[in-house]
Amino acid sequence: MIRIKCPYCGERDHSEFTYGGDASINYPSLDASEAEWTEAIFFRKNIKGFQKETWHHLNGCRMWLEVERSTITHEIKSVKPCHPDLQKLMELKK
Amino acid sequence: MTKFNAWNVFKNGLNGQTGWSRQWRDPEPKSNYNVIIIGGGLHGLATAYYLAKNHNVNKIAVLEKGWIGGGNAGRNTTIIRSNYMMPGSHEFYEHSLKLWENLSHELNYNVMFSQRAHVNLYHSPGAKDSNARRYNTMRLHGTDGELWDLNTLKKNIPHLNYNDARFPIIGAAVQRRAGNARHDSAVWGYARAADSLGVDIIQNCEVTGITRKNGNIESLQTSRGIMKGNKIGFAVAGNTSLLWQMADLGNLPIESHKLQAFVTEAVKPFLDHVVVYGVGGAHFYISQSDKGSLVFGGDLDWYKSYAQRGNLPMVQDVAEAAMAILPSIGRLRLLRHWAGVMDMSMDGTFFICKTPISNLYLNAGWNYGGFKASPASGWYFADLIANEQPHKYIQHHHLKRFEQGINLDERGAGPDPKLHG
Numbered sequence: 001m002i003r004i005k006c007p008y009c010g011e012r013d014h015s016e017f018t019y020g021g022d023a024s025i026n027y028p029s030l031d032a033s034e035a036e037w038t039e040a041i042f043f044r045k046n047i048k049g050f051q052k053e054t055w056h057h058l059n060g061c062r063m064w065l066e067v068e069r070s071t072i073t074h075e076i077k078s079v080k081p082c083h084p085d086l087q088k089l090m091e092l093k094k
Numbered sequence: 095m096t097k098f099n100a101w102n103v104f105k106n107g108l109n110g111q112t113g114w115s116r117q118w119r120d121p122e123p124k125s126n127y128n129v130i131i132i133g134g135g136l137h138g139l140a141t142a143y144y145l146a147k148n149h150n151v152n153k154i155a156v157l158e159k160g161w162i163g164g165g166n167a168g169r170n171t172t173i174i175r176s177n178y179m180m181p182g183s184h185e186f187y188e189h190s191l192k193l194w195e196n197l198s199h200e201l202n203y204n205v206m207f208s209q210r211a212h213v214n215l216y217h218s219p220g221a222k223d224s225n226a227r228r229y230n231t232m233r234l235h236g237t238d239g240e241l242w243d244l245n246t247l248k249k250n251i252p253h254l255n256y257n258d259a260r261f262p263i264i265g266a267a268v269q270r271r272a273g274n275a276r277h278d279s280a281v282w283g284y285a286r287a288a289d290s291l292g293v294d295i296i297q298n299c300e301v302t303g304i305t306r307k308n309g310n311i312e313s314l315q316t317s318r319g320i321m322k323g324n325k326i327g328f329a330v331a332g333n334t335s336l337l338w339q340m341a342d343l344g345n346l347p348i349e350s351h352k353l354q355a356f357v358t359e360a361v362k363p364f365l366d367h368v369v370v371y372g373v374g375g376a377h378f379y380i381s382q383s384d385k386g387s388l389v390f391g392g393d394l395d396w397y398k399s400y401a402q403r404g405n406l407p408m409v410q411d412v413a414e415a416a417m418a419i420l421p422s423i424g425r426l427r428l429l430r431h432w433a434g435v436m437d438m439s440m441d442g443t444f445f446i447c448k449t450p451i452s453n454l455y456l457n458a459g460w461n462y463g464g465f466k467a468s469p470a471s472g473w474y475f476a477d478l479i480a481n482e483q484p485h486k487y488i489q490h491h492h493l494k495r496f497e498q499g500i501n502l503d504e505r506g507a508g509p510d511p512k513l514h515g
Contacts (some may be wrong), residue, residue: 003407004396019397021510022349034497041509042496043345046335048400071350071400073207074329 002069005079007090008061012053023066023082048072054082096291098202101477113271116164117282118289123296123318127155127293129479130314130323132301132337134158135167136277137457137464139284139295140472141479143201149480154293157316159300166464169402169434171355171391174370174466175212175272177239179231181501183443185487188237190470191271197469203283205275206384212272212435213242213251214370219259221373225267227413241497242266251367255421261373263419274368274381277465284472293386304341310453311341327455328488329471330436332400334458343450347440348375349461349497349511351394352433356412358426360386371419375453377515378415388423390416394512395433404433436461442514443502446475447484447492455479456493461514512515 002014022044028036045051048071055065064085068077081087096102096115106113129145131138134156145151174194176187176203185514197205200335207351222241229239247266248256278373285295287395296318303315305470311321328337365388368381380390394411395405417424439459441444444467449456474488484492490500507513 011405014397019512038247038497039345042347044335044337044347044349044511045345046349046398048333048336048350049396053398056412060485071398074399 002076003072004055004067004076005067006057006060006063006065007079007081012057012060014055016057016059017055017065018058020056020064023052023054050077051075063073095286101220107446117286118295120294121294123155123316123321123464124153124294125319125321126153127294127321127323128153129155129191129325130321131327131329131453132250132314133329133331134162134285134295134297135165135329136281136284136329136468137331137460137471137475138210139281139288140468141327141329141457141475142293142472143253143284143288143291144472144476145371145480146288146293147156148499149441149476151480154288156288156293156295157299157301157314158295158297159317161297162285162295163281164232165435166417167277168435169355169432170277170465171379171381171389172277173212173272173275173381174207174274175269175368176229176237176466177186177214177267177272178361178504179211179228179239179339180443180504182487182490183502183504184232184235184237184271186409186470186474187467188235189487190467191475193469193473194269194466195277197275197283201283201287204280205279205283205285207275207398208262208273208384210273210347211268211270212368213244213262214267215247215254216265216267217263218372219264229267229269232360238269238271240270240331242270243267251365251369253420253422254369255419259418260437263416272368276384280465280468301337301340305339306342306451309451311451321454325453325455327475327479329457329475331437331458331460334456335436337373339450341454347493348437349398350400350435351397351438352399352401352404353391353393353436353462354408354412354431354433355389356409356431357383358388358423359429360388361426365420366410369419371415375486376411376418378419380416380420386403387429388426393515394436394438396448399514400435402433402435403432415497436464438511438514440496440509440511441501441503442505442507444471445491445493446471446478448478448482449493
Protein backbone atom coordinates (compact mmCIF):
# COMPACT_ATOMS: atom_id res chain seq x y z
CA MET A 1 0.00 0.00 0.00
CA ILE A 2 1.22 3.46 -0.85
CA ARG A 3 0.44 6.02 1.87
CA ILE A 4 -0.32 9.51 0.60
CA LYS A 5 -0.28 12.49 2.97
CA CYS A 6 -3.36 14.42 1.88
CA PRO A 7 -2.83 18.07 2.96
CA TYR A 8 -6.42 18.24 4.18
CA CYS A 9 -7.20 14.76 5.51
CA GLY A 10 -3.77 13.54 6.64
CA GLU A 11 -2.01 10.30 5.71
CA ARG A 12 -4.27 7.80 3.98
CA ASP A 13 -4.05 4.55 1.98
CA HIS A 14 -3.74 5.05 -1.76
CA SER A 15 -6.85 2.94 -2.25
CA GLU A 16 -8.83 6.03 -1.17
CA PHE A 17 -7.41 7.89 -4.15
CA THR A 18 -7.58 7.49 -7.89
CA TYR A 19 -4.51 8.02 -10.03
CA GLY A 20 -4.85 10.87 -12.52
CA GLY A 21 -1.71 10.91 -14.61
CA ASP A 22 1.30 12.95 -15.59
CA ALA A 23 1.18 16.37 -13.86
CA SER A 24 4.02 17.84 -15.88
CA ILE A 25 1.98 18.25 -19.07
CA ASN A 26 1.53 21.84 -20.15
CA TYR A 27 -1.65 21.98 -22.16
CA PRO A 28 -1.25 24.40 -25.07
CA SER A 29 -3.62 27.24 -25.84
CA LEU A 30 -6.85 26.40 -27.66
CA ASP A 31 -5.58 27.86 -30.92
CA ALA A 32 -2.27 25.96 -30.79
CA SER A 33 -1.28 23.71 -33.68
CA GLU A 34 -2.48 20.12 -34.05
CA ALA A 35 1.06 18.90 -33.52
CA GLU A 36 1.26 20.61 -30.12
CA TRP A 37 -2.09 19.16 -29.05
CA THR A 38 -1.14 15.68 -30.27
CA GLU A 39 2.05 15.88 -28.22
CA ALA A 40 0.19 17.06 -25.09
CA ILE A 41 -2.62 14.51 -25.27
CA PHE A 42 -0.92 11.38 -26.59
CA PHE A 43 2.82 11.54 -25.85
CA ARG A 44 4.45 10.93 -22.47
CA LYS A 45 7.90 11.05 -20.99
CA ASN A 46 7.11 7.87 -19.05
CA ILE A 47 9.74 8.66 -16.42
CA LYS A 48 11.53 5.89 -14.55
CA GLY A 49 12.28 7.60 -11.26
CA PHE A 50 10.65 10.57 -9.54
CA GLN A 51 7.78 12.08 -11.48
CA LYS A 52 5.08 14.65 -10.82
CA GLU A 53 1.63 13.12 -11.08
CA THR A 54 -1.94 13.85 -10.07
CA TRP A 55 -4.07 11.87 -7.63
CA HIS A 56 -7.72 12.53 -6.78
CA HIS A 57 -8.74 11.95 -3.15
CA LEU A 58 -12.00 10.45 -4.37
CA ASN A 59 -13.05 8.74 -1.15
CA GLY A 60 -11.87 11.61 1.05
CA CYS A 61 -11.92 15.37 0.57
CA ARG A 62 -12.11 14.96 -3.25
CA MET A 63 -9.19 17.36 -3.71
CA TRP A 64 -6.89 16.90 -6.73
CA LEU A 65 -3.30 16.56 -5.54
CA GLU A 66 0.06 16.90 -7.19
CA VAL A 67 2.31 14.13 -5.89
CA GLU A 68 6.01 13.65 -6.51
CA ARG A 69 6.53 9.88 -6.47
CA SER A 70 9.17 7.42 -7.58
CA THR A 71 7.90 5.00 -10.24
CA ILE A 72 10.54 2.50 -9.12
CA THR A 73 10.22 2.44 -5.31
CA HIS A 74 6.85 4.27 -4.96
CA GLU A 75 8.46 6.58 -2.37
CA ILE A 76 6.69 9.93 -2.15
CA LYS A 77 8.71 13.15 -1.88
CA SER A 78 5.99 15.79 -1.77
CA VAL A 79 2.22 16.27 -1.90
CA LYS A 80 0.39 19.52 -2.56
CA PRO A 81 -3.00 20.63 -3.87
CA CYS A 82 -3.09 21.03 -7.66
CA HIS A 83 -5.08 24.24 -7.49
CA PRO A 84 -2.82 27.24 -6.76
CA ASP A 85 -5.48 28.95 -4.60
CA LEU A 86 -5.84 25.85 -2.46
CA GLN A 87 -2.05 25.69 -2.20
CA LYS A 88 -2.04 29.21 -0.78
CA LEU A 89 -4.89 28.37 1.57
CA MET A 90 -3.03 25.34 2.90
CA GLU A 91 0.07 27.50 3.44
CA LEU A 92 -2.00 29.94 5.52
CA LYS A 93 -3.44 27.10 7.62
CA LYS A 94 0.09 26.11 8.62
CA MET B 95 20.64 -29.27 -30.91
CA THR B 96 19.13 -32.73 -30.60
CA LYS B 97 15.74 -32.92 -32.23
CA PHE B 98 12.80 -34.04 -30.14
CA ASN B 99 11.20 -37.08 -31.77
CA ALA B 100 10.01 -40.53 -30.77
CA TRP B 101 13.34 -42.18 -31.68
CA ASN B 102 15.42 -39.75 -29.60
CA VAL B 103 13.06 -40.04 -26.63
CA PHE B 104 13.32 -43.83 -26.87
CA LYS B 105 17.10 -43.84 -27.29
CA ASN B 106 17.65 -41.48 -24.36
CA GLY B 107 15.27 -43.52 -22.26
CA LEU B 108 17.78 -46.35 -22.59
CA ASN B 109 20.98 -44.34 -22.09
CA GLY B 110 19.92 -42.44 -18.98
CA GLN B 111 18.99 -39.20 -20.83
CA THR B 112 22.65 -38.48 -21.55
CA GLY B 113 22.28 -37.91 -25.29
CA TRP B 114 20.60 -34.50 -25.19
CA SER B 115 22.54 -31.35 -26.13
CA ARG B 116 21.89 -27.93 -24.60
CA GLN B 117 18.84 -26.12 -25.91
CA TRP B 118 20.66 -23.09 -27.23
CA ARG B 119 24.26 -21.94 -27.38
CA ASP B 120 25.77 -19.26 -25.18
CA PRO B 121 27.80 -17.38 -27.81
CA GLU B 122 30.24 -14.56 -27.21
CA PRO B 123 28.86 -11.36 -28.77
CA LYS B 124 30.38 -10.42 -32.13
CA SER B 125 31.07 -6.80 -32.98
CA ASN B 126 28.97 -6.77 -36.18
CA TYR B 127 25.55 -8.11 -37.05
CA ASN B 128 23.09 -7.66 -39.88
CA VAL B 129 20.20 -7.32 -37.46
CA ILE B 130 20.27 -6.76 -33.70
CA ILE B 131 17.00 -7.26 -31.84
CA ILE B 132 17.02 -5.68 -28.38
CA GLY B 133 14.85 -7.70 -26.02
CA GLY B 134 14.95 -11.49 -25.67
CA GLY B 135 11.31 -11.99 -24.78
CA LEU B 136 8.79 -13.84 -26.91
CA HIS B 137 8.49 -10.97 -29.38
CA GLY B 138 12.23 -10.49 -29.88
CA LEU B 139 12.94 -14.21 -30.21
CA ALA B 140 10.00 -14.78 -32.55
CA THR B 141 11.23 -11.87 -34.68
CA ALA B 142 14.72 -13.34 -34.90
CA TYR B 143 13.29 -16.77 -35.72
CA TYR B 144 11.07 -15.50 -38.58
CA LEU B 145 13.83 -13.23 -39.90
CA ALA B 146 16.03 -16.30 -40.29
CA LYS B 147 13.26 -18.68 -41.36
CA ASN B 148 11.03 -16.56 -43.64
CA HIS B 149 13.54 -14.03 -44.94
CA ASN B 150 16.85 -15.92 -44.90
CA VAL B 151 18.59 -13.17 -42.96
CA ASN B 152 21.85 -14.25 -41.37
CA LYS B 153 24.04 -12.75 -38.63
CA ILE B 154 21.19 -11.94 -36.24
CA ALA B 155 21.65 -11.23 -32.53
CA VAL B 156 19.04 -11.02 -29.79
CA LEU B 157 20.21 -9.04 -26.75
CA GLU B 158 18.57 -9.80 -23.41
CA LYS B 159 19.47 -7.83 -20.29
CA GLY B 160 18.43 -10.65 -17.96
CA TRP B 161 17.83 -14.25 -18.90
CA ILE B 162 15.47 -15.89 -21.40
CA GLY B 163 12.05 -16.25 -19.81
CA GLY B 164 12.77 -13.88 -16.91
CA GLY B 165 10.74 -10.89 -18.04
CA ASN B 166 7.14 -10.64 -19.15
CA ALA B 167 7.49 -13.96 -21.02
CA GLY B 168 7.37 -15.54 -17.57
CA ARG B 169 4.89 -13.08 -16.05
CA ASN B 170 1.61 -13.57 -17.87
CA THR B 171 -1.58 -15.59 -17.60
CA THR B 172 -0.94 -17.36 -20.94
CA ILE B 173 -4.34 -16.68 -22.54
CA ILE B 174 -4.54 -16.94 -26.34
CA ARG B 175 -7.55 -15.65 -28.30
CA SER B 176 -8.35 -13.66 -31.41
CA ASN B 177 -11.66 -11.96 -30.53
CA TYR B 178 -10.67 -8.55 -31.89
CA MET B 179 -12.84 -6.28 -33.98
CA MET B 180 -10.75 -3.37 -35.25
CA PRO B 181 -9.56 -3.59 -38.87
CA GLY B 182 -6.01 -4.91 -38.99
CA SER B 183 -6.18 -6.17 -35.42
CA HIS B 184 -8.55 -9.08 -36.08
CA GLU B 185 -6.56 -10.28 -39.11
CA PHE B 186 -3.36 -9.93 -37.08
CA TYR B 187 -4.60 -11.82 -34.00
CA GLU B 188 -6.30 -14.48 -36.12
CA HIS B 189 -3.00 -15.09 -37.88
CA SER B 190 -1.34 -15.30 -34.48
CA LEU B 191 -3.87 -17.92 -33.34
CA LYS B 192 -3.22 -19.92 -36.51
CA LEU B 193 0.52 -19.79 -35.84
CA TRP B 194 -0.13 -21.03 -32.28
CA GLU B 195 -2.14 -23.94 -33.70
CA ASN B 196 0.96 -25.27 -35.43
CA LEU B 197 3.65 -23.84 -33.15
CA SER B 198 4.68 -27.06 -31.40
CA HIS B 199 5.40 -28.68 -34.80
CA GLU B 200 6.98 -25.54 -36.20
CA LEU B 201 9.42 -25.21 -33.30
CA ASN B 202 9.82 -28.94 -32.58
CA TYR B 203 8.97 -28.03 -29.00
CA ASN B 204 5.79 -28.81 -27.11
CA VAL B 205 4.32 -25.41 -26.20
CA MET B 206 1.33 -27.22 -24.64
CA PHE B 207 -1.15 -25.18 -26.64
CA SER B 208 -4.59 -26.12 -25.43
CA GLN B 209 -7.67 -24.95 -27.35
CA ARG B 210 -9.97 -25.18 -24.38
CA ALA B 211 -12.28 -22.28 -25.37
CA HIS B 212 -12.32 -18.72 -24.09
CA VAL B 213 -15.60 -18.08 -22.31
CA ASN B 214 -16.45 -14.42 -21.87
CA LEU B 215 -19.41 -14.09 -19.49
CA TYR B 216 -22.01 -11.41 -19.93
CA HIS B 217 -24.54 -10.13 -17.48
CA SER B 218 -26.97 -7.83 -19.26
CA PRO B 219 -28.89 -7.68 -22.55
CA GLY B 220 -26.72 -4.73 -23.55
CA ALA B 221 -23.53 -6.71 -23.01
CA LYS B 222 -25.05 -9.61 -24.97
CA ASP B 223 -25.80 -7.29 -27.90
CA SER B 224 -22.34 -5.78 -27.91
CA ASN B 225 -20.77 -9.25 -27.74
CA ALA B 226 -23.05 -10.46 -30.55
CA ARG B 227 -21.80 -7.56 -32.66
CA ARG B 228 -18.17 -8.30 -31.90
CA TYR B 229 -18.42 -12.06 -32.42
CA ASN B 230 -20.47 -11.63 -35.62
CA THR B 231 -17.78 -9.29 -36.94
CA MET B 232 -15.23 -11.98 -36.14
CA ARG B 233 -17.26 -14.66 -37.94
CA LEU B 234 -17.57 -12.46 -41.01
CA HIS B 235 -13.78 -12.37 -41.09
CA GLY B 236 -13.41 -16.13 -40.79
CA THR B 237 -12.66 -16.31 -37.05
CA ASP B 238 -14.79 -18.64 -34.96
CA GLY B 239 -17.11 -17.23 -32.32
CA GLU B 240 -20.42 -18.19 -30.81
CA LEU B 241 -22.86 -17.17 -28.11
CA TRP B 242 -23.82 -19.60 -25.37
CA ASP B 243 -27.18 -19.23 -23.67
CA LEU B 244 -27.50 -19.91 -19.97
CA ASN B 245 -28.35 -23.61 -20.37
CA THR B 246 -25.35 -24.32 -22.58
CA LEU B 247 -23.13 -22.42 -20.19
CA LYS B 248 -24.45 -24.33 -17.17
CA LYS B 249 -23.88 -27.63 -18.96
CA ASN B 250 -20.27 -26.72 -19.78
CA ILE B 251 -19.29 -24.95 -16.55
CA PRO B 252 -21.72 -26.03 -13.84
CA HIS B 253 -19.89 -24.48 -10.90
CA LEU B 254 -20.04 -20.78 -11.69
CA ASN B 255 -22.14 -18.69 -9.34
CA TYR B 256 -25.58 -18.89 -10.97
CA ASN B 257 -27.50 -18.48 -7.73
CA ASP B 258 -26.84 -15.24 -5.97
CA ALA B 259 -24.35 -13.27 -8.07
CA ARG B 260 -24.68 -9.51 -7.70
CA PHE B 261 -24.64 -9.38 -11.53
CA PRO B 262 -26.50 -12.53 -12.65
CA ILE B 263 -24.84 -14.44 -15.51
CA ILE B 264 -27.11 -14.62 -18.54
CA GLY B 265 -24.77 -16.21 -21.08
CA ALA B 266 -21.32 -16.08 -22.62
CA ALA B 267 -19.51 -15.16 -25.81
CA VAL B 268 -17.22 -18.05 -26.66
CA GLN B 269 -14.29 -18.62 -28.95
CA ARG B 270 -13.69 -22.37 -29.04
CA ARG B 271 -10.33 -22.23 -30.83
CA ALA B 272 -8.95 -19.94 -28.12
CA GLY B 273 -7.23 -21.27 -25.03
CA ASN B 274 -3.79 -21.09 -23.50
CA ALA B 275 -0.25 -22.45 -23.73
CA ARG B 276 2.73 -22.88 -21.49
CA HIS B 277 4.56 -19.54 -21.50
CA ASP B 278 8.00 -20.94 -20.64
CA SER B 279 7.75 -23.54 -23.40
CA ALA B 280 6.87 -20.89 -25.95
CA VAL B 281 9.85 -18.69 -25.09
CA TRP B 282 12.27 -21.63 -24.78
CA GLY B 283 10.91 -23.10 -28.01
CA TYR B 284 11.49 -19.89 -29.94
CA ALA B 285 14.95 -19.46 -28.39
CA ARG B 286 15.94 -23.01 -29.32
CA ALA B 287 14.51 -22.80 -32.83
CA ALA B 288 16.09 -19.38 -33.51
CA ASP B 289 19.43 -20.59 -32.19
CA SER B 290 19.34 -23.64 -34.45
CA LEU B 291 18.98 -21.26 -37.42
CA GLY B 292 22.16 -19.47 -36.33
CA VAL B 293 20.75 -16.62 -34.25
CA ASP B 294 23.07 -15.49 -31.44
CA ILE B 295 21.09 -15.21 -28.20
CA ILE B 296 23.13 -13.04 -25.87
CA GLN B 297 21.91 -13.01 -22.29
CA ASN B 298 22.96 -10.70 -19.46
CA CYS B 299 23.59 -8.06 -22.08
CA GLU B 300 21.96 -4.73 -21.29
CA VAL B 301 22.04 -1.86 -23.76
CA THR B 302 23.46 1.14 -21.93
CA GLY B 303 23.94 3.64 -24.72
CA ILE B 304 23.06 4.30 -28.35
CA THR B 305 25.37 6.19 -30.71
CA ARG B 306 23.79 7.93 -33.69
CA LYS B 307 25.57 9.10 -36.80
CA ASN B 308 24.10 10.69 -39.96
CA GLY B 309 20.55 9.85 -38.94
CA ASN B 310 21.40 6.19 -38.36
CA ILE B 311 22.20 4.19 -35.30
CA GLU B 312 25.92 3.54 -35.60
CA SER B 313 26.53 1.36 -32.59
CA LEU B 314 25.13 0.11 -29.30
CA GLN B 315 27.00 0.23 -26.03
CA THR B 316 26.13 -2.79 -23.98
CA SER B 317 27.24 -4.37 -20.74
CA ARG B 318 29.10 -6.89 -22.93
CA GLY B 319 30.87 -4.49 -25.27
CA ILE B 320 30.14 -2.31 -28.27
CA MET B 321 28.09 -3.81 -31.11
CA LYS B 322 27.17 -2.64 -34.57
CA GLY B 323 24.09 -3.68 -36.49
CA ASN B 324 22.92 -2.70 -39.97
CA LYS B 325 19.40 -2.80 -38.61
CA ILE B 326 18.23 -2.49 -35.02
CA GLY B 327 14.88 -3.60 -33.64
CA PHE B 328 13.41 -2.64 -30.26
CA ALA B 329 11.22 -5.32 -28.67
CA VAL B 330 11.41 -4.38 -25.00
CA ALA B 331 7.80 -3.79 -23.93
CA GLY B 332 7.72 -2.27 -20.45
CA ASN B 333 10.96 -0.36 -21.01
CA THR B 334 10.40 0.98 -24.51
CA SER B 335 10.36 4.63 -23.43
CA LEU B 336 13.78 4.28 -21.81
CA LEU B 337 15.45 2.95 -24.96
CA TRP B 338 13.56 5.47 -27.08
CA GLN B 339 14.99 8.30 -25.00
CA MET B 340 18.41 6.68 -25.05
CA ALA B 341 18.23 7.04 -28.85
CA ASP B 342 17.28 10.70 -28.33
CA LEU B 343 13.86 10.32 -29.90
CA GLY B 344 11.72 12.11 -27.30
CA ASN B 345 8.36 10.91 -26.04
CA LEU B 346 6.17 7.94 -26.97
CA PRO B 347 2.40 7.36 -26.72
CA ILE B 348 3.15 4.79 -24.01
CA GLU B 349 3.06 4.59 -20.21
CA SER B 350 4.49 1.74 -18.15
CA HIS B 351 2.00 0.13 -15.76
CA LYS B 352 2.19 -3.05 -13.76
CA LEU B 353 -0.21 -5.94 -14.01
CA GLN B 354 -0.45 -8.67 -11.40
CA ALA B 355 -1.13 -12.35 -11.81
CA PHE B 356 -1.82 -15.05 -9.24
CA VAL B 357 -1.35 -18.78 -8.83
CA THR B 358 -3.09 -21.01 -6.29
CA GLU B 359 -2.02 -24.36 -4.92
CA ALA B 360 -2.68 -27.26 -7.30
CA VAL B 361 -6.05 -29.00 -7.26
CA LYS B 362 -7.61 -31.82 -9.29
CA PRO B 363 -9.15 -30.93 -12.70
CA PHE B 364 -11.67 -28.25 -11.89
CA LEU B 365 -11.95 -25.74 -14.73
CA ASP B 366 -11.84 -26.86 -18.38
CA HIS B 367 -12.05 -23.42 -20.00
CA VAL B 368 -10.58 -19.95 -19.84
CA VAL B 369 -13.28 -17.95 -18.06
CA VAL B 370 -13.46 -14.16 -18.19
CA TYR B 371 -15.65 -12.01 -16.00
CA GLY B 372 -15.86 -8.25 -16.36
CA VAL B 373 -18.73 -6.16 -15.12
CA GLY B 374 -19.31 -3.25 -12.76
CA GLY B 375 -15.64 -2.33 -12.52
CA ALA B 376 -14.50 -5.90 -11.86
CA HIS B 377 -12.15 -7.69 -14.20
CA PHE B 378 -11.14 -11.29 -13.72
CA TYR B 379 -9.80 -14.06 -15.96
CA ILE B 380 -8.94 -17.57 -14.86
CA SER B 381 -7.77 -20.91 -16.18
CA GLN B 382 -6.26 -24.05 -14.73
CA SER B 383 -2.69 -24.98 -15.57
CA ASP B 384 -1.66 -28.53 -16.42
CA LYS B 385 -0.06 -28.76 -12.98
CA GLY B 386 -3.48 -28.08 -11.44
CA SER B 387 -2.89 -24.55 -10.17
CA LEU B 388 -5.49 -21.94 -10.94
CA VAL B 389 -3.85 -19.06 -12.78
CA PHE B 390 -5.73 -15.79 -12.75
CA GLY B 391 -5.48 -12.04 -12.96
CA GLY B 392 -7.43 -8.81 -13.03
CA ASP B 393 -6.81 -5.15 -13.69
CA LEU B 394 -3.65 -3.08 -13.57
CA ASP B 395 -2.62 -1.55 -10.26
CA TRP B 396 -4.03 1.72 -11.66
CA TYR B 397 -0.94 3.87 -11.19
CA LYS B 398 2.16 4.18 -13.34
CA SER B 399 5.04 2.03 -12.17
CA TYR B 400 8.19 0.24 -13.27
CA ALA B 401 8.21 -1.98 -10.15
CA GLN B 402 7.86 -5.68 -10.93
CA ARG B 403 5.82 -6.25 -7.80
CA GLY B 404 2.14 -5.89 -7.10
CA ASN B 405 0.24 -3.93 -4.49
CA LEU B 406 -2.32 -5.27 -2.04
CA PRO B 407 -5.54 -3.38 -2.94
CA MET B 408 -5.57 -5.14 -6.31
CA VAL B 409 -5.09 -8.52 -4.59
CA GLN B 410 -8.30 -7.81 -2.71
CA ASP B 411 -10.15 -6.62 -5.84
CA VAL B 412 -9.18 -9.76 -7.74
CA ALA B 413 -10.10 -12.02 -4.79
CA GLU B 414 -13.50 -10.32 -4.57
CA ALA B 415 -14.10 -10.85 -8.29
CA ALA B 416 -13.08 -14.50 -7.91
CA MET B 417 -15.55 -14.99 -5.07
CA ALA B 418 -18.30 -13.28 -7.05
CA ILE B 419 -18.04 -15.69 -9.93
CA LEU B 420 -16.39 -18.86 -8.60
CA PRO B 421 -17.14 -18.98 -4.86
CA SER B 422 -16.00 -22.61 -4.69
CA ILE B 423 -12.33 -21.53 -4.87
CA GLY B 424 -12.64 -19.45 -1.69
CA ARG B 425 -10.65 -21.88 0.45
CA LEU B 426 -7.72 -22.19 -1.94
CA ARG B 427 -4.45 -20.59 -0.88
CA LEU B 428 -2.40 -18.37 -3.14
CA LEU B 429 1.05 -19.79 -3.77
CA ARG B 430 2.44 -16.67 -5.35
CA HIS B 431 1.60 -13.48 -7.12
CA TRP B 432 3.79 -11.21 -9.16
CA ALA B 433 3.64 -8.22 -11.46
CA GLY B 434 4.97 -7.50 -14.92
CA VAL B 435 5.54 -4.07 -16.43
CA MET B 436 3.29 -3.39 -19.43
CA ASP B 437 3.64 -0.93 -22.28
CA MET B 438 0.19 0.65 -22.04
CA SER B 439 -0.40 2.55 -25.26
CA MET B 440 -2.67 5.55 -25.70
CA ASP B 441 -5.33 3.63 -27.65
CA GLY B 442 -4.75 0.11 -26.37
CA THR B 443 -3.18 -1.11 -29.63
CA PHE B 444 0.39 -2.06 -30.41
CA PHE B 445 3.07 -0.50 -32.62
CA ILE B 446 5.06 -2.38 -35.26
CA CYS B 447 6.57 0.36 -37.38
CA LYS B 448 9.51 2.24 -38.77
CA THR B 449 10.91 5.14 -36.76
CA PRO B 450 12.48 8.56 -37.40
CA ILE B 451 15.85 6.72 -37.49
CA SER B 452 16.18 4.91 -40.80
CA ASN B 453 17.78 1.70 -39.49
CA LEU B 454 15.68 1.47 -36.32
CA TYR B 455 12.40 -0.48 -36.11
CA LEU B 456 9.91 -0.46 -33.25
CA ASN B 457 7.84 -3.25 -31.74
CA ALA B 458 6.03 -2.00 -28.62
CA GLY B 459 2.79 -1.07 -26.86
CA TRP B 460 1.34 -4.54 -26.23
CA ASN B 461 -0.80 -3.57 -23.23
CA TYR B 462 -2.15 -6.74 -21.58
CA GLY B 463 -2.18 -8.69 -24.84
CA GLY B 464 1.41 -9.43 -25.71
CA PHE B 465 1.57 -13.15 -25.01
CA LYS B 466 -1.04 -14.32 -27.52
CA ALA B 467 0.29 -11.87 -30.09
CA SER B 468 3.91 -12.96 -29.97
CA PRO B 469 4.02 -15.35 -32.98
CA ALA B 470 2.34 -12.84 -35.31
CA SER B 471 4.31 -10.00 -33.74
CA GLY B 472 7.54 -11.75 -34.66
CA TRP B 473 6.16 -12.64 -38.10
CA TYR B 474 5.18 -9.09 -39.09
CA PHE B 475 8.08 -7.34 -37.33
CA ALA B 476 10.50 -9.61 -39.22
CA ASP B 477 8.59 -8.83 -42.42
CA LEU B 478 8.91 -5.10 -41.77
CA ILE B 479 12.64 -5.31 -40.99
CA ALA B 480 13.38 -7.48 -44.04
CA ASN B 481 11.15 -5.73 -46.60
CA GLU B 482 11.20 -2.14 -45.27
CA GLN B 483 7.45 -2.00 -45.90
CA PRO B 484 4.66 -2.66 -43.37
CA HIS B 485 2.31 -5.50 -44.26
CA LYS B 486 -1.24 -4.25 -44.93
CA TYR B 487 -2.53 -5.71 -41.64
CA ILE B 488 -0.19 -3.45 -39.68
CA GLN B 489 -0.21 -0.43 -41.97
CA HIS B 490 -1.91 1.76 -39.31
CA HIS B 491 0.05 0.38 -36.35
CA HIS B 492 2.52 3.25 -36.38
CA LEU B 493 3.26 6.27 -34.17
CA LYS B 494 1.63 8.83 -36.44
CA ARG B 495 -1.85 7.38 -36.12
CA PHE B 496 -2.73 9.79 -33.30
CA GLU B 497 -2.03 12.95 -35.25
CA GLN B 498 -3.80 11.40 -38.24
CA GLY B 499 -6.89 10.61 -36.17
CA ILE B 500 -6.88 6.88 -36.93
CA ASN B 501 -6.59 5.62 -33.36
CA LEU B 502 -7.15 1.86 -33.03
CA ASP B 503 -9.10 2.01 -29.78
CA GLU B 504 -10.67 -1.46 -29.41
CA ARG B 505 -12.43 -0.54 -26.15
CA GLY B 506 -13.26 3.06 -26.99
CA ALA B 507 -11.66 4.15 -23.71
CA GLY B 508 -9.88 7.29 -24.94
CA PRO B 509 -6.31 8.53 -24.50
CA ASP B 510 -5.71 7.18 -20.99
CA PRO B 511 -3.25 4.28 -21.06
CA LYS B 512 -4.39 2.68 -17.81
CA LEU B 513 -7.94 2.15 -19.16
CA HIS B 514 -6.96 -0.15 -22.02
CA GLY B 515 -7.29 -3.59 -20.48
